[in-house]
Amino acid sequence: MPETLAVPPFSARIVERLGVGPASRRERVIHSLDGLEDAVHPDALTSAGAQLWQRVLAEVPDALSVDFLLGLDAGGILPTVSLASAAGLPYKIAWKLRLPLDGAVRFTEPHAMRTDVFAYGIAPGQRMVLVDDEITTGRTLADLTRRLREAGAAPVAAACLVEDTTQGAHALLADLGIPLIALTTIGEER
Numbered sequence: 524m525p526e527t528l529a530v531p532p533f534s535a536r537i538v539e540r541l542g543v544g545p546a547s548r549r550e551r552v553i554h555s556l557d558g559l560e561d562a563v564h565p566d567a568l569t570s571a572g573a574q575l576w577q578r579v580l581a582e583v584p585d586a587l588s589v590d591f592l593l594g595l596d597a598g599g600i601l602p603t604v605s606l607a608s609a610a611g612l613p614y615k616i617a618w619k620l621r622l623p624l625d626g627a628v629r630f631t632e633p634h635a636m637r638t639d640v641f642a643y644g645i646a647p648g649q650r651m652v653l654v655d656d657e658i659t660t661g662r663t664l665a666d667l668t669r670r671l672r673e674a675g676a677a678p679v680a681a682a683c684l685v686e687d688t689t690q691g692a693h694a695l696l697a698d699l700g701i702p703l704i705a706l707t708t709i710g711e712e713r
């Protein structure tokens with residue numbers, strides 16, 4: 524019996540991609556289907572955040588010293604809140620919304636209908652862990668990483684609930700010096 528991880532249904536794209544990879548991998552994330560018909564117990568959210576934070580700390584011990592978590596609108600919001608709660612760290616959300624605020628870090632989500640995303644209130648020297656619900660190509664987090672660095676900030680790692688390992692995200696982010704830590708994966712084992 525494979526380990527079942529609590530992954531509330533934050534993104535329709537996760538559900539769409541459950542057909543990727545061997546059945547044993549699907550069983551590990553099948554819990555994400557629970558929320559399509561049944562209400563999700565809040566313990567699932569708490570558990571997902573706690574498990575993911577333990578994995579982040581195992582790979583990036585200095586993650587505890589970051590200034591905040593930076594999550595992505597929209598699917599990344601709930602995992603960011605649950606991870607921040609587990610970590611005891613503050614969080615910010617990068618919004619798909621242009622607001623009349625100075626100094627926004629603008630980055631691109633290539634596949635989205637609204638491609639422009641804005642991280643507000645980023646200051647030089649700030650360190651952060653990036654958070655999203657599911658990572659497919661990794662191109663969104665790669666562009667965010669580059670733009671944050673241009674602004675003088677320092678992303679140190681990325682955390683997600685589900686990584687599709689067929690799309691090269693791990694290698695793309697590793698090339699940028701960003702370890703990608705996933706609660707679970709779909710697709711082939713790395």
Ligand SMILES: O=P(O)(O)OC[C@H]1O[C@H](OP(=O)(O)OP(=O)(O)O)[C@H](O)[C@@H]1O
Nearest residue numbers: 596597598635657658659660661662663
């Ligand atoms: O690894 P990538 O290929 O860059 O894709 C990852 C992004 O795709 C999803 O967002 P999406 O816009 O599909 O949904 P959302 O707005 O509901 O978060 C997901 O939440 C990530 O932000």
